[in-house]
Amino acid sequence: MGDRPASTAGVVADYLVGAGTRYAFAYPGDPTIELMERFRDRGIEVVLARREGTAAFMAEGYAMATGEPGVCVSTLGPGSTALVNGVACATLDRVPMVAISGQIESSREQYFTHQVVDHGRLYAPVTKWAGRLEPGSVGTVMRKALRTATAERPGAVHLTATADAITAEARDAGVRLPPREPAAATVQVIGTERGADPAALLRSARRPVLLAGIGAVRAGATGGLVALAERAGAPVVVSPMAKGVFPEDHPYFAGVLDMACNALLWRFLGESDLVVAAGFDAVELIKPWSVAAPVLHVDGTPNTDQIYAADVEVVGDVDAALRWLAEDWTGQPRRTEAQVAAHRAELRAAYYHGRTEGALNPTDVVDEVAAAAPAGAVVVSDVGSHKLLVGQGWLTREPRGCLMTNGLSAMGLGVPGTIAAKLARPDRAVIGMVGDGGFAMTATELRLASSLGVGIAVVVFVDGSLNRIELKQRAQSYASTATRLEHTDLVALAESMQCDGVRVDSPAALAKALAGLDALSRPLVVEAHIDPAQYESQF
Known part of the structure; x- marks a missing residue:
């Protein structure tokens, strides 16, 4: 210039x-x-x-x-x-x-x-x-x-x-970028007349539970969560968009709130006598807050939502606050790893409930993709019944390893979000998990994916239905109105957009289709015909 x-x-x-x-x-x-x-x-x-x-x-x-x-x-x-x-x-x-x-x-x-x-x-x-x-x-x-x-x-x-x-010629042209990170890892304690000592509140609890949310992801609070969970013997439940902020293969991991098996998770929270809400954002709540136990609010922002009442707030750096609480802990861990493992076993059994033998179940799809995915793979889930199973069943070991919308929860993120995530993380395998309704909204973006040369995989859960709505119609004894989708040949569609396509209807066929997931040279679309019966038993 x-x-x-x-x-x-x-x-x-x-x-x-x-x-x-x-x-x-x-x-x-x-x-x-x-x-x-x-x-x-x-x-x-x-x-x-x-x-x-x-x-x-x-x-x-x-x-x-x-x-x-x-x-x-x-x-x-x-x-x-x-x-x-x-x-x-x-x-x-x-x-x-x-x-x-x-x-x-x-x-x-x-x-x-x-x-x-x-x-x-x-x-x-x-x-x-x-x-x-x-x-x-x-x-x-x-x-x-x-x-x-x-x-x-x-x-x-x-x-x-x-x-x-x-x-026009700019008259305010100097570039001076604003700061991004806080100057120091500081926290402020805010309390009511009922007390303002968060460490004492935590020590007095016999069955504390940590509830981690997207604020903990932004704060990089994995270390603080692990430290407090292990010191206090406090199991950790995470919100869907925070998956991976607490490693889901850790002995104190206790599940994902408001996804599949949600009644079991809400019961688990309800049995606690203190919920430490660590960066938890109520924008993710699908069910109303119904826990009677007191809440210790730990976040970068005050508890202005008031979705839950919290007499004590720790406002500031979430990771620093959790580490402080861990360092101040005295006494024995409140729950053993074996006790949390028993809860996880119950959760896992509930997750697989309703499978149809000899069919390709939604949980089979999640399991087969997980088995084929290389270490560090990123999964992007669209909105639909399948999201609730991905949210609970996809084992996520690090933050930003499972991406989804759970604030607005808008269908249509899956395919474009998968493309963008691959551009952002070219070193990782990136897999989209999409329902056939969400796929229909955005399928033409596959041609962009092929032109960009991104080796993504898009796994489409095909049941010919807007399942979440159809189930609710059925629950009210209504006919399926405006919830059925006509069959589309997704393999032919994929090939017309310079992508690879494959159709599967069994776990074995899906496993074969996903071989080499870490070395895709162009986009792969998997048309996975599922039996949706498991959805009805789950939700």
């Missing part, structure tokens, strides 16, 4: 490069042409999604896999409205995202009607902040956008880029 003054678009690109952005997921239009070019010349790869909604899901999948802000871009009007679902998903899933939509020239924006939508009013309810990119303030706005998106609790910000502002 030589000595050419930086445009507003150029400053946006400079900030994103400085923040570590490698990909922008986009469906561009007239007002964003300049932005695409500035991304290109700054080394940001622009990935063309097949629609705006999947661009946002790709940005979310990338952010889930890395913890860094995902970036997505749309044009004006229908492009901006199509982006909303994925942006809302990022906000409720507590995932950092910067979403940018084009707009007509600012001189016409106030009165023109064709393809004009008020982005501020559209995005304010589903983002942490909805702002505008202007030549005189672009640097400040980008600092605010990045800081807001990544601050506790993370989420999406949306920026409007008018056609005239984005190409």
